[in-house]
Amino acid sequence: APYKGVLTHGFVLDEQGRKMSKSLGNVVTPQKVIDQSGADILRLWVVSSDYYNDLRIGPEIIKRTTDNYRRFRNTLRYLLGALDGFTADEAVSHDQMPALERWVLHRLAELDGRIRDMTEAYDFHGIFTELHTLCNSDLSAFYFEIRKDRLYCDAADSVARRATRTVMHEVFSRLTAWLAPILAFTAEEAWQSWVGDVENSVHLRSYDPVPPEWYDQSVSARWDGIRRARQVVTTALEAARNDGAIGASLQAAPTVHVSEDIAALFEGEDAAALFITSGATISCDAAPADAFRVEGIDDVAVVFATADGGKCARCWKVTPEVSEEDGICNRCEDVVNG
Incomplete structure (x- = not known):
């Protein structure tokens, strides 16, 4: 046979679950979605749909898919901004990482194993769910929010800030690899913004396993409680x-x-x-x-x-040592004068 396997899926229906027909005027053609929203939106709709059941598509569903797409794109954009100027010389080894950074690496390792298994099982909807949770809950609403102060206000060469940027580089590298089969054009755009080499396509990268030291169930259990x-x-x-x-x-x-x-x-x-x-x-x-x-x-x-105290003009934290308007806290003063 000219194929390794056969994948069956449900019928494609409109948003109300009706069969598409010209008489109802509810036909949604792939080319129309591509022309209006782009090929990556259509690809994302496919993986976000549970193909074991009938699939539904229409304007509202495409709108929700576009919102999900923006979350992925905004995550990549934030990472590119946070990693501006990052080089391998700045990287911090795993044993120097703060606990939160080790938790992120554990999440990447955990997710890598799941995505490999789900890819083999053609569980595209499961891959979408895992990546959406990573970007929306673990990164944007948690890790990025907490480490924003460290990125913006710590000394550029501090080990803590370097550790954060090291982890963000790993996140970017893994995320672009995971998204490449789904958001083919967006992943390539983000990757090229980083490497700047058209010959080095995201689609030609090897899918390397994660380092074994990233796995740490004790870190996972601890941060579940903290969260x-x-x-x-x-x-x-x-x-x-x-x-x-x-x-x-x-x-x-x-x-x-x-x-x-x-x-x-x-x-x-x-x-x-x-x-x-x-x-x-x-x-x-x-x-x-x-x-x-x-x-x-x-x-x-x-x-x-x-x-209690005054607002630091640099980091915006309220600290007792800030008593003058436009004054800065001790931490920021050390960084500015360092």
Whole structure:
């Protein structure tokens, strides 16, 4: 036979689940989608659809697909901006990485194995779901937000900042490889923006396995717990923002009441940096009755407070040492004068 396998899929229907016909005027042709939105949008629609069932397509579905596409594109664009000027000389070895960076590498290793398995099983919808979660939840809403201050405000040659950029380079390298079979043109555009060599196509790269030291289940379990606690804090800060108590999270310095097990997860970490606040206290004391809680997370409660001091003109954190308008904090002063 002139093929290795046969893949069957459901019928392609309109958004209401009706068969397409000229009389109903509900026919969506691939060429029309390509002309209006681009080939990558059509390709993304294919992988985001569960082909085990009938597939649906129409203007609203294409609009949602375009929104998902923008998330992938914005992730690549952010990484390219954050990696401007990065070279191999700046890279930091795995054993020098902070715990959060090691967690990201573990996520990449974990995802690499899943994507390889799903590719062999033709589970394209599963690949889409995994990559969407990585870009939307793990990176944009978590890792990028936390490390934005380090990228923008730490000394350019600090080990911590170099570690962040090293990990972001690994993320970019893996993500472009994973997206290349799906968003063929976008992945090539992003890759060429990085390498600047038309002969070095993203589609000609080898699909190398991840280093074995990236796998670390203990790191994974620890950060699952930290993220649960952080979810309560960010929800409390959003409530304070809606009430007009603060305009930005950096104006806050909450006390977070947790169990001893959760408190142990935060040992060695800057809780304020993880919460994107100017201060934070992790306490094992019993939380007051009016503390902020989230249903389903019983071992975390937050008492809101505003940070004391003035706003640093450089990093925007509120610190006690800033007393003058347009003054900067001690950290920023060391970087500026270093």
